Amino acid sequence: MKLMLAIIQEKDASTLQASLNDKxxxxxxxxxxxxxxxxxxxxxMIGIDEERVQEVLDIIKESCQARDQYVTPAIELPGSISDTSYPIEVQVGGATVMVLPMDSFYRF
Amino acid sequence: MKLMLAIIQEKDASTLQASLNDKxxxxxxxxxxxxxxxxxxxxxMIGIDEERVQEVLDIIKESCQARDQYVTPAIELPGSISDTSYPIEVQVGGATVMVLPMDSFYRF
Amino acid sequence: MKLMLAIIQEKDASTLQASLNDKxxxxxxxxxxxxxxxxxxxxxMIGIDEERVQEVLDIIKESCQARDQYVTPAIELPGSISDTSYPIEVQVGGATVMVLPMDSFYRF
Ligand code: NI
Ligand code: NI
Ligand code: NI
Incomplete structure (x- = not known):
């Protein structure tokens, strides 16, 4: 067994929940x-058999991977040369995953 | 030293707290x-000497083990054939425990 | 890589945050x-290369180490022999740090 710790953005949490529940x-x-x-x-926190670690990594990657998104700023940025607000590209999502060894696992 | 992670039901938390404090x-x-x-x-999260891991497992098991409980539903279940509400058996409690190796432990 | 878990007093959290951000x-x-x-x-929770574990330990120690502080009690202690409230020494701060081995680390 391994302990997987995945730190993800709050906004991706429900997608990851659904994908894990599916499996x-x-x-x-x-x-x-x-x-x-x-x-x-x-x-x-996910306690998982080592044979399924790659599967869980794939699920996390698919649900949470960093990607660019266009957003139109509601307020003008300082130094902008016109009144018009242009969409800008921002990065959302992303995940940090740590896989830890486990000595033993119990369910009571 | 080992790190023990015990995931238990909220309703069993105060019993487990008291048992751990006792020891x-x-x-x-x-x-x-x-x-x-x-x-x-x-x-x-419990950082503990390996010699005491079994003792902590016993405490968690005693405080949190899954058990059946009879509850009388407040509302009628769909499809029930009478007005009378009968007690039904539900499972409460339960614990998942992971024991992880630790390289070192410090107290400042 | 290692996973460092540092349990500290809430009141030392912003000092530790600033020191970690600095580095x-x-x-x-x-x-x-x-x-x-x-x-x-x-x-x-800090995922860190093993070469930097000692550096992080030093930062935690500096930000959070247990120390004595004098506080003047607002109310009289039972059994005190006068109206005058004297400063008393109390211990604040302190940290528990666990260093755990890590199999692998990913960023998506
Ligand atoms: Ni295993
Ligand atoms: Ni040990
Ligand atoms: Ni390493």
Whole structure:
């Protein structure tokens, strides 16, 4: 068995929940706060057989991978030369995953 | 030293707290959410000498083991053939415990 | 890579955050509750290269080490022999740090 810890953006949490439930993979979810940006994120703890680690990595990657998104800023950026607000590209999502060894696993 | 992670039902948390305090076993408690049912649960982090792992497992088992309970539903179930509400058996409690190796432990 | 778990007092959390940010060390923060005293504390999860474990230990020690502080009680202690409130010494801070081995680490 391995313990997988996945730190993901809050906004991707429900997608990941649904994908894990689909595959009957149980998880425990912790409310967490990120580093630099202090953004709210979510940490999933998943105890899993080593044979399924790659499968879980694929699910996390598919649900949470960093991607670019266009957003139109509601307010003008300082230094902008016109009144018109243009869409800008921002990165959303992303995941950090740690796989830890486990000595033993019990269910009572 | 080992790190023990015990995921238990919220309703069993105070019993487990009292039992661990009794044995002078320190712990840190994390509010967590379960998988399938999204039920509120609680995760205990316990850093412990390997010689005491079995003792802690016994305490968790005693405080949290899954057991059946009879409850009388407040509302009628669909398809029931009478007005009378009968007690039904439900399972409560239960614990998932993971024991992880630790390289080193410090107290400042 | 190693996973470092640091359980510290809530009141030292912003100092530790600033010190880790200074060194560009990313972390994830979990709201936690302590054992005996049920005091609110904070757990930092830090995934770090083994070469930097000692550096992180030094940062935690500097930000959070247990120290004595004088406080003047607002109310009289039972059994005190006068009206005058004297400053008393109390211990604040302190940290518990666990270093765990890691099999693998991913960023998506
Ligand atoms: Ni295994
Ligand atoms: Ni040991
Ligand atoms: Ni390494």
């Amino acid at each position: 009957k993979i149980t998880f425990t979810q912790l409310p967490t706060k990120g580093g630099f940006l202090k953004a709210k994120n979510s940490t999933f | 002078k076993i320190t712990f840190t408690q994390l509010p967590t959410k379960g998988g399938f049912l999204k039920a509120k649960n609680s995760t205990f | 560009k060390i990313t972390f994830t923060q979990l709201p936690t509750k302590g054992g005996f005293l049920k005091a609110k504390n904070s757990t930092f």
